[in-house]
Amino acid sequence: MLKTWIPGEAPEKEELKQQLDEARKKLYDLQMKIKEHKLPVLVLFEGWSAAGKGSMIGKVIKNIDPRFFKVATMSAPSEEELRRPFLYRYMCQIPEQGKFTFLDSGWMEQTTQEVLRKELTGEDYEKRIESIRRFERQLTDNGYLVLKFFMQIDKEEQKFRMDKLCSSQDTRWRVSEFDKWQQEHYRKCEKVYDRYLKDTNASTSPWYIIDARDKKWAELQVMDTLVSSIEVALQNQSHSVPILQNIFPLVKMPKLADVELAGKTIDDEEYEKELKKLQSKLSELHNRLYRKRIPVIITYEGWDAAGKGGNIKRITGALDPRGYEVHPIASPEPHEKARHYLWRFWTRLPKDGHIAIFDRTWYGRVMVERLEGFCSENDWKRAYNEMNEFEKELSDWGAVIIKFWVQIDKDTQLARFNDRQNNPEKQWKITDEDWRNREKWDQYEEAVNEMLKKTSTAYAPWHILESVDKKYARIKALKIVIKELEKALK
Amino acid sequence: MLKTWIPGEAPEKEELKQQLDEARKKLYDLQMKIKEHKLPVLVLFEGWSAAGKGSMIGKVIKNIDPRFFKVATMSAPSEEELRRPFLYRYMCQIPEQGKFTFLDSGWMEQTTQEVLRKELTGEDYEKRIESIRRFERQLTDNGYLVLKFFMQIDKEEQKFRMDKLCSSQDTRWRVSEFDKWQQEHYRKCEKVYDRYLKDTNASTSPWYIIDARDKKWAELQVMDTLVSSIEVALQNQSHSVPILQNIFPLVKMPKLADVELAGKTIDDEEYEKELKKLQSKLSELHNRLYRKRIPVIITYEGWDAAGKGGNIKRITGALDPRGYEVHPIASPEPHEKARHYLWRFWTRLPKDGHIAIFDRTWYGRVMVERLEGFCSENDWKRAYNEMNEFEKELSDWGAVIIKFWVQIDKDTQLARFNDRQNNPEKQWKITDEDWRNREKWDQYEEAVNEMLKKTSTAYAPWHILESVDKKYARIKALKIVIKELEKALK
Structure with a gap:
């Protein structure tokens, strides 16, 4: 030129x-x-x-x-x-x-x-x-x-x-x-x-x-x-832009309705034993990651009251606090909302050798933002590809990306909501918004299915954690994290 | 121990x-x-x-x-x-x-x-x-x-x-x-x-x-x-804390009512000549500051419509944009409000060799926050000393601190408000809040007098810019900046 x-x-x-x-x-x-x-x-x-x-x-x-x-x-x-x-x-x-x-x-x-x-x-x-x-x-x-x-x-x-x-x-x-x-x-x-x-x-x-x-x-x-x-x-400004065709290798995901929840349990004794073993393994891997300077990004999405917090705690329990950070993602602040929606995630990326855990993520774009109309249809439809690109960028940088969907059924959610409502110590965990979201369960389920289908790439696949028995889900999460880290350390 | x-x-x-x-x-x-x-x-x-x-x-x-x-x-x-x-x-x-x-x-x-x-x-x-x-x-x-x-x-x-x-x-x-x-x-x-x-x-x-x-x-x-x-x-939590005695050397300041505004004018020809000369001088000093890695902090406070913006522009007009930043200070965002009130200024400090210009400053604490009740009496009374300490910290670090109060009288403000209101291109510059603040002119004047008296330290004195003739104020500001920088470069 x-x-x-x-x-x-x-x-x-x-x-x-x-x-x-x-x-x-x-x-x-x-x-x-x-x-x-x-x-x-x-x-x-x-x-x-x-x-x-x-x-x-x-x-x-x-x-x-x-x-x-x-x-x-x-x-x-x-x-x-x-x-x-x-x-x-x-x-x-x-x-x-x-x-x-x-x-x-x-x-x-x-x-x-x-x-x-x-x-x-x-x-x-x-x-x-x-x-x-x-x-x-x-x-x-x-x-x-x-x-x-x-x-x-x-x-x-x-x-x-x-x-x-x-x-x-x-x-x-x-x-x-x-x-x-x-x-x-x-x-x-x-x-x-x-x-x-x-x-x-x-x-x-x-x-x-x-x-x-x-x-x-x-x-x-x-x-x-x-x-x-x-x-x-x-x-x-009001123009829409083309929705690009997917060019990334996708991994097939089941629909949420087809995820078998029954029987996904673990007994207490087995749980304690496994937890201890897996946490000690993870702790050792964390050391090696740090030395090899591999960045790790673990993300959690899932139904309200599915048990994300407790699950994250079992991961972090094994980690040196100097080497990880948990980012709880709430609705964006004004200066965040005023920028590209991925900005607040870009600016929270870990250094290499560190682990960033996101409790809720950029996928809010195709769930809550889609359903509540916080962005246009063109915006969220484009977002699948944008997020695949974002994660490709991270993957090319050398990051291990582990994405969890924490799954429960509607009845389990209701039981947990009621438990929170009736327990003074847990009341802060439940808000009117949770109840409102629950009313839109079916719409959310459809959105989640579309998200899982379109953003489970070979380099950043989704993992479903069956969490009616929270302990089962924790053990499963630890096993997946360990497996993915071992793969990266090879 | x-x-x-x-x-x-x-x-x-x-x-x-x-x-x-x-x-x-x-x-x-x-x-x-x-x-x-x-x-x-x-x-x-x-x-x-x-x-x-x-x-x-x-x-x-x-x-x-x-x-x-x-x-x-x-x-x-x-x-x-x-x-x-x-x-x-x-x-x-x-x-x-x-x-x-x-x-x-x-x-x-x-x-x-x-x-x-x-x-x-x-x-x-x-x-x-x-x-x-x-x-x-x-x-x-x-x-x-x-x-x-x-x-x-x-x-x-x-x-x-x-x-x-x-x-x-x-x-x-x-x-x-x-x-x-x-x-x-x-x-x-x-x-x-x-x-x-x-x-x-x-x-x-x-x-x-x-x-x-x-x-x-x-x-x-x-x-x-x-x-x-x-x-x-x-x-x-609701306890008040002692208001410390001042231990910093203070420079005597006049009351605003005693600041002579009449006759502080400059004619257009003289202005253009001086402006050109002073800006070229400042530009040269900026180079030398950068090489000597001296940090500079210039702050502007003053009545609404006093001419802060235009004044700042005549300073920055002489500067290399790679070496300065203007920080317009509005009301704090939620994440800023949730921290020590000086946090949002600390995090905006320049690197050494750079110039930071604050359009409104931490002194909001003892003006708008005081008058609107955004902080407690104990808070703003304590703030004079806290700000002297903050500036001492900056001064000890090696920073040149230049604080301007841009002064006009009440009639001049009214004329400028009306001009803004009636001029479609300038309407964005005037808000209902400006009119509300104007009603509290006397209270503000009292607060400003107290501020000038208590925070004009030897290492970070206030300078009053008489700005009924904006051009006069600009030339005066440039001269002060040049003088202070030359002192620091010696």
């Missing part, structure tokens, strides 16, 4: 000044529309060193109220960030609805640097591109406007600018070792950038190459693109 | 088991009371390597629902954390109301390690102790229960445990280089720990030394202390 790119023609000086004034005014006016329409805008500035990414951001934000934007400077990833999936630190930065985030730079720079250092080649590169494409598509599908600018200057211009920066003590530090290396290997870099731009140029988040030689002209290009893209996005 | 400490006597085995069962049940029952009474509980586990901090936390949390606690493992501070004040990463971890945070370990370990490495001596050590004391007192004053455990084992027991850990490949990694060093220098460490314990033993957050040789006995000591401390804290 870079090589075939034809720079536009800059208007005359006066004309340019006038157009720039207009664009600035438009952007200023648009910020309130963005807020009203709850449009989140993510702007990436990529490009050559010394092409003026930083100062461009400085000019753009002059037209926006500080309440409505954030600038994030992404330097080399920290230790902590390196222990999480590649996209983690970018996902953490996405804006709330009605606001801008400007990234200097986005995920291109880190990726192309890894390519130039020969750390990312062949199939790994393909995988990375695939995951970036999915990431960008998920953002735009979920209503984000994603704008990608590549600031272009040629080799001579770059040399001229770097020499100038290096000539003063106050600015010398701005030229990094990599910048110098890039200047020396301009052609090589150009090839890598060109390929990346081509590989990630999507119609919903296209690249805009900016002729950055003249600063005012560059500003006009950026401002015009910003303004027109925002206008388009505001018009399209 | 360690040397004079006399271990209690453990009960007989059967008795111990029974007491432990009781304590566990009590803790289980207390968790709901904690939630009901919105008590936040911060539990620190410090002590010797191999004394069993981690496994103790593991045992304690077995009695608590995962929704109500978090465990934070504080290893050596990361690069990012080292670029912030010492207490930053601990403040980030404090629990919400109604929840526990368990720290393994707290701020003792980092401090004593620095002492042992001879990085923290003499006056710096004294300063550190002072800031830790303040930190703990601020937490308890604001309703936190802070529990500090020191897990004690003697030299022989430690050797025995470490040898055992080292004998197996699966556990060898748990013994760090520092652990080995500590075993070799047990007496030296003991002296340092002893001094620290003495220096930070306050009646509101006392130390509990736990005899950790026998695990069950250690658990009982911890559980009993937890239970009884929680019970006391629940009884004391």
Whole structure:
């Protein structure tokens, strides 16, 4: 793309000044529309060193109220960030609805640097591109406007600018070792950038190459693109987006009605014996996971009062508290609701070597959010694939993903609800909402069946825990966790 | 303290088991009371390597629902954390109301390690102790229960445990280089720990030394202390705490009524000239600050429609967007409200070398929160000192703190309100709340006068910006910022 790119023609000086004034005014006016329409805008500035990414951001934000934007400077990833999936630190930065985030730079720079250092080649590169494409598509599908600018200057211009920066003590530090290396290997870099731009140029988040030689002209290009893209996005907000076909290998799941619950019991003595044995085994595995730095994600979904809490406790009882975290998921807080629905899960991912246990999960999207109308039909229908993609990302990162559905029948739930209601010590566990949800049992069952069918992938299959006898379910969960961890440790 | 400490006597085995069962049940029952009474509980586990901090936390949390606690493992501070004040990463971890945070370990370990490495001596050590004391007192004053455990084992027991850990490949990694060093220098460490314990033993957050040789006995000591401390804290929740006397050097401030507004104007031509000159100067200073890694905190308070936003814009217009962030402060979100009121400011502190600009600040505590009754009288009366302490902490860290009060008179406000109301493009800037606040002008004025008087410290004085002519105020702000930065760069 870079090589075939034809720079536009800059208007005359006066004309340019006038157009720039207009664009600035438009952007200023648009910020309130963005807020009203709850449009989140993510702007990436990529490009050559010394092409003026930083100062461009400085000019753009002059037209926006500080309440409505954030600038994030992404330097080399920290230790902590390196222990999480590649996209983690970018996902953490996405804006709330009605606001801008400007990234200097986005995920291109880190990726192309890894390519130039020969750390990312062949199939790994393909995988990375695939995951970036999915990431960008998920953002735009979920209503984000994603704008990608590549600031272009040629080799001579770059040399001229770097020499100038290096000539003063106050600015010398701005030229990094990599910048110098890039200047020396301009052609090589150009090839890598060109390929990346081509590989990630999507119609919903296209690249805009900016002729950055003249600063005012560059500003006009950026401002015009910003303004027109925002206008388009505001018009399209109510549009639905295609529901993609599943491309991930699925594992066949039974319907809930066909899950045999009778006879799934264990006697107390056997339970105590097994529990002790399995917990000690799990404890040992936890040590080994930590040393091998394998991340583990265990998720629980299930009927109210199915026994999720007690089940989780038997897992954590075997774990070193320094190496795991339980995330109880309630309804989202305002700052969470204002972002991509997976944001609050991305930001809770464990470090490698650690275990994260989610008590309720992202699958709320296709259960409660679907049934209560908290998202549109297009939203939840799209979510199956989005969650498969999310888990694929985690799986490719090296994570073990274990998903539990804790199953009971309607009568068992009623008995437990009544028990909670009548027992002062347990009353806090039961709310009106639980009773309301119970009335929608059949609708939930249908939604769960669809979820199990569409999201039980080979890399992140669902496991059903028959929990009329809670002890049976606990032992079964421990056995599954142990089996999956042993597989990963091989 | 360690040397004079006399271990209690453990009960007989059967008795111990029974007491432990009781304590566990009590803790289980207390968790709901904690939630009901919105008590936040911060539990620190410090002590010797191999004394069993981690496994103790593991045992304690077995009695608590995962929704109500978090465990934070504080290893050596990361690069990012080292670029912030010492207490930053601990403040980030404090629990919400109604929840526990368990720290393994707290701020003792980092401090004593620095002492042992001879990085923290003499006056710096004294300063550190002072800031830790303040930190703990601020937490308890604001309703936190802070529990500090020191897990004690003697030299022989430690050797025995470490040898055992080292004998197996699966556990060898748990013994760090520092652990080995500590075993070799047990007496030296003991002296340092002893001094620290003495220096930070306050009646509101006392130390509990736990005899950790026998695990069950250690658990009982911890559980009993937890239970009884929680019970006391629940009884004391509505207690007020003493308002401390000011110990910081204050700068005399005029009353708002005595601030001369007339004649504080600038003509347009002069303004444009000055603005350009000052912004270019500031831009240059920003570079130097970055290189010298000096953190800068600029705060804005002032009447509604006083011109804070436009003033901030003239500062940021001169700055590289990669090196600053503007934090517009609105009313707190639920997760912010549930914590110490300074938490949301601590977590927004800049890295060293960066500038953070706060559009409204922690001083909301003594203005809107005071006048609207969002906190108790004891709370806001205590806050003057708490904010002086907070800013002292920042100043000791090396931060430049510049606090602006943007001043206009009541008529000017009315004119600007009307202008906003009548101008469709500006209507979003005015809300019913603004009109309501205006009605309380006199009460606000009194509160502001008290605030200026009590919180204008030598290290973080207030500056008044006369803003009937906004341009005058902008030039004045730029000049003050430049002057303060130049002072810091000397």
